[in-house]
Amino acid sequence: MGIVGNLTADQLQSFNSQGYIVLESFAVDEDIDAMVRRMDQLVNDFDPSSTASIFSTKNQQKLTDDYFFESAEKISFFFEEKAFGDDGKLKQPKQLSLNKVGHALHEIEPAFKKFSSSNKVSSLMFSLGYKRPVIMQSMYIFKQPGIGGEVVPHQDNSFLYTEPQTCTGLWLALEDATVLNGCLWAIPGSHKKGLVRRFLRDEDGVKFDRPSPSYDQKDFVPIEVKAGSLVVIHGDLIHQSFENQSQKSRHAYSLHVVDTDGCQWAPENWIKRKVEPEPLYVS
Template sequence: MVPRESLAEDCILYVGNSMDMLTEEDAKKYQEEGYLVLQGFLDPEECDVLRERMSEIVERMDVPEHCRTQFSTNQEEQLKNQGSTDYFITSGDKVRFFFEKGVFDKKGDFTVARECSLNKIGHALHANEPLYKNVTHSQKVQNVAKKLGLMCPVILQSMYIFKQPGIGGEVTPHQDATFLYTEPLGKVMGLWIALEDVTLQNGCLWFIPGSHKNGITRRMVRTPKGSFPLIDFVGREQNYDDKLFIPAPVKKGGLVLIHGEVVHRSAQNLSDHSRHVYTFHLMESQDTQWSPENWLQPTQDLPFPPLYT
């Protein structure tokens, strides 16, 4: 458990109410293109409080030797390490640390400052960290979900993504439904909040508009108990024409809505500016079946919590 004795932890992060944040035109654009950028979703000060709390978490993290997991955005490469895969697939109700490649030496010691070592932290900040829980369940988020017609949305997972300056890894073209599969499809949505300016230089998202209407061709699934690897891929990712991708830069505090089937990617961060993001996924649970083969499964300690409170 991450210690919580901090000034930031005593703060109440207020995320205001705005029914006009998402207009009918915005909702239509999201349905047509599969993604939507909403500037000014959080105030800069709200972003700063979230970043301050994350700095405290990173400063105090105590990661066991066997958990010093280098997170690879090449999923097939990640599957080769059984220890790291187990650490990953059992993180759904915890706060765990996933590192960039090359940040540990052969002895397991950091080769860079610890605050510059992380790829992401996940996957239950929304349950274990009050400030992030407050943002996730905020009235603003609830209003967005209601405007998009979600009746019984639940929270699947949450992540803090660092995209470290100079070493923040490329994320290759993918669809979130590959990893968060439902029947029927079209029931998962990502909410991606920029805690710093996100630019072409530091690794903004790129989308293929309308690609959420073509289904998926690949799934990541749990293998039968006792098998290795613990998870595997079924099917193959399509090859995408690079000319179809449209960049989606966003200012600090902006929100990007991501349909579960829209194809998106981000480049390596070769700039000297980080790209901190808080992101989480919702699922419309009404008339929806969550696949028992997904890597992420609800637990007794943390069933998927309802968004609406």
Template sequence: MFSELLKQYNTDGYAVIEDFLTDEEKEIEKVTKDMPEKENRALFSTTNSSVTQNKDKYFLDSGDKISFFFETDAIGPDGDLLVEPILALNKIGHALHELNDVFREITLSVRVKETCFQLGFEEPVIPHSMYIFKNPRHGGKVVAHQDASYLHTDPVKLVGFWIALEDATVENGCIRFIKGSHKGGIHRRYIRNPDKFSEELLIYDSPPPFYQKSAFIPVPVPKGACILIHGQVVHYSEANRSSKSRHAYTFHVVETKDTKYSEENWLQPPEGKQFLHLYKN
């Protein structure tokens, strides 16, 4: 199995593993019971810079917490929810893999360790994790990007595990990839703003590149499947305007042996701590 998986991963920049999860390996109701008060509700969007995490310390400080991020059209100007709470969320992050027992068990499973071993990771750590909702009619578009723009290492050795907790279809916003685009280097970086006097805490170091929409291939997957995503492959997902949600759990693994994790990355380990080691836990 792994020989074919590695071939697809190395050729296309992504690969699909069917039946990666069992049905019981999902938990969201318990997490969403701890809804934040409205003054702690952060909006999340990849398309509107005026409401993104760029100016939001809540986002910047979320690396070692379980934090809640809402869709831009789900919250009114006074912070009140305009839809049911479970339909308002964009994502929960970014330390589910450390602080939630269910997600920790999934992330540190033998399946994940074996996959990373086959990919050649020797000292892998997990910087962050997210539960992504992509709720019906409100699930926002995720613009075309490369994961290594956000979690950069030198040299780049980064893989994302994107696990479908519900069927991901063309209609409800499955991921779309440009095959082979991982071979073209990193197109731009998302970094901590070196200008300490700017209200923008996080910035891109260059304008967004143009990607031909026709170059993207949709990759629908059934519930329980996992998509391995190379750190440099270009991918995006459309907004979900269908009546069916597209929940997913995702996390990233980076190599620490003979690599340098960038001090410019938005996500940094808390002072005095290190990212969770995959093989040692």
């Protein structure tokens, strides 16, 4: 795969066929180091007593609170489900207890904004056919050693729905991602079968509109990548990751982009922004 944002005809064909592509060496070491260092500072300055919000892909309705909803335009910290003991206290240091930090890193933090708004990212989105691409959320995902939680099979369009559907996930490996430390897994071609369910927000909180289908794990393939590689994920692709049972973390930076040209943001989405985000452009 190439290292520039503009996709070749072969890359576009592969993406349309498989529902994802891997762009090796997409991010340079300088940008990776800057994002990792800044996250270290943010975590060091974070007071865990200020929140005990837990992120879960299994039961977010029970665990969701105002802190989660307000994170769309802030930098918020979310713990792993297994981070707390029966006494309600962290079982290990906060640096090894967080699931992720999100969801507006790309807007607020310069190190993350530099990469997210780069010509490389912008031209990638335009090469996918976007007319007015907008980043709706960003996440720094830790996948902690030993407790990094499972992310169950899902589609990004479920959470970030537009009409017509336009969500694309950009998943940047900040560290090597392997089968041992919880790399992504996907069902190639599953995006062709369409969206199976939606994640909706109403006055009672959030919920899926229907149960998850069952999937045959033999259909999934691992996406092992080196640090600096970008995985581009179609919004309807079924993908997941397993628990990190190794002693090595699997840090990643994830962006989700939608098109705002002729597309409507669903009012039932969990993200309800007060200020419309700026679109990406190529300078």
